Amino acid sequence: MGFVLNFGWSGTITEVTLGATKADGGTRRLSYRIGGGKTLPFLEKTPGTSAPLIAFEICDNPQYWSPIVRDYCGDVINNSGEWAHAADTVYGADLVRLYLTSTRQRDFSDIASVGKTVETVLSRTSLPLIIEGSNEPKIDSEVFLKCGESGQGERMLLGTAEAARYRSIAAAAMAYNHSVIAQSPIDVNLAKQLNILLKEIGLARDHIIIDPYTGSLGYGFEYSYSAMERIRFSALKGDADLAMPIICSPVDTLTVKEVREAEPAIQDDIAVQWEFTTGLAAATAGAEIICVRHPRTIPLLRKAFGSLNSGNMAGKGA
């Protein structure tokens, strides 16, 4: 008899390109095209649909990083180039996400060092990059322009634009052809509003990734989960202002009480389990880039995504 499953979707997630190979004017060994979905996550039967990408998060001043990750990764964390290299060759990430935490120091003004860090990381890994700029509006403009310039031609993803501060990052992205992470606080309407703001100043839709903000498992994740589902739902219903791929960074999981106060002997296991559970659940809700900070989370997510794309493993590198 055969049941026909019809959700009545009419929209498509906009495709966004991350990274540029030599052929596209960059130096990356591969690039990714994410988005393109026409139905719910993992229900896609179109060949070439990719699994969610796994980004490993590093930083250039580890004093701001979780002690769990610092202890696990060891000395490599003091050299962002080597850490990026490890993320690529040892941990097996798809993307490297560099947080310029050095800019968080009081009265930071060494903008040139930011450019040098980005260049070093680009030279030590040939994976596409995500760069997180400053947290301080006063230096935003200089930091983002320097990042954009240092990665010119590499089709990077720059973060993070918010409703109150998106101009400098968008300007840097447009000047050097990078994409932008647009973050809103767990609210589908605010996500849409920010996308419209970015559109109005000239950023193309295929240069935006939505970050609805990921609350940790047990501490607000249910809201993030629904925000992601609603964004995907609206996109499939035809709302082009929400039809961008979603990024999820469950970084809060490393600071929740259950992880922070765990017995040292099993603290890594617990950190990984919380990061993994949050990331995988977010992927079922529609996130297409899952960021992690613990190296051991990567193979777990990789296996799960493999089993979720068992029929069509194509499309990893575009």
Place this chain on the structure above:
Amino acid sequence: MALKALDIYKLLPKKNCKECGDPTCLTFAMKLAGGKADVELCPYLDEAAKSVLGATTRPPIRLVRLGIGERSFAIGEEVVLYRHEKTFYHQPGILFKIADTISPDEISAITTRVRDEFFTRVGADLRFNGIAIENASGSVDQFARAVEMVEKVADLPLVLMSADPTAMAAALTHCGTYRPLIHTATSENRKEFCTLAKQHGCPLVVRAKTIDELAQLTRDCTADGVQDLLLDLSPESLEAFIVRSTAVRQLAITRAAPDLGYPVFLDAAVMDLQDAGIVMGIAKYASVIVTSPLSPVASKTALTLRQNIYTDPQKPIQMNPGLYRVGNPGKDAPVLMTVNFSLTFFTLQGYLESTRLPCFMLIVDTEGLSVLTAVAAGKLSEMLVKDSIKKFAVEDEVSHRKLIIPGYASPLSGRIEEATGWKVMVGPRDAAEIGEYLHEEWKK
């Protein structure tokens, strides 16, 4: 197609006899229209009206109860694909699977653990729900003995897992009156299993690889008089599970395939990636999840995710900013400032209530951001605190000028003191420590 409440009302006796439990026929009609009541509750309906109403008003996914007594649980009666469209009503039971080949001591230890273990999170006790016993030995006696052993230790909901009708019959002699779930009927053994399910009044799982075959099985089972059914989608990968489970849910709630209107059963223990299978089951519509006994590490994430996905998303994420009272605070009661993210509010409120020290909560408008995010994003500032103290007339409520701020807001403490003239006390980062903090710091 679904009928409207008024159309249904026309078919009801309009006696307002209250025998269905509702005050009027109209309120009963409204419940029927929403799929929240069973047409059988009305004793005065004729068969013709019943057949018209039955198909369109019964819940699109059947409510099934497992076990009896305190730990029994209900599943099914779900109405949406996305939790934000309404909510998910009945959280999946998670049961630990044991083989009948393990020692009596191990059986006893695992059963005791499920009976006694719980975690408390956000005011709720989270527990695993029961035991699934698998006839791994192939022996009828051994299966029955294992079931008997579990029964001796605890009155927990059970899943009996065997394809052998003789073994199943033997196990049911020990626990058949306690509504265990019988797993599993396939096209091969359906007749015998339906007879057993009917004889003992137990819910039954049917298993097939395709949803067409599942629909055929449920039709055959209901024709044989077994109504309480679950569907085992027999997934060979996570992808197979999510694809079939989503299809079953969508076809059931839209009433496109009433034969699929039953809760879904998932055996995560036979999947290559059990932890991922559990996540998938919780997020994507499984109602009974069977897993090997989980480590303490995996236990907490599974139970926490289930709690998250099954909370009611209709509750707002933001609280209205303002001055909230815990107990009956007087002029000398402490004032604790925090953000208007509802989870922060409820977490802190919960811990404050348990300290039994009356106090004020000054909730400032960070647009629903958590403390950490609000500080990082500059949403929580000394000016916001100053304005909030003024706006909510905090200075009229208390005689002191001391403000307790969250630990994660400590970078702002100096600036808040300067802007408000209040003495700022930096509280703990974690709300769980607020009781101890108030005890030690406030009393000074």
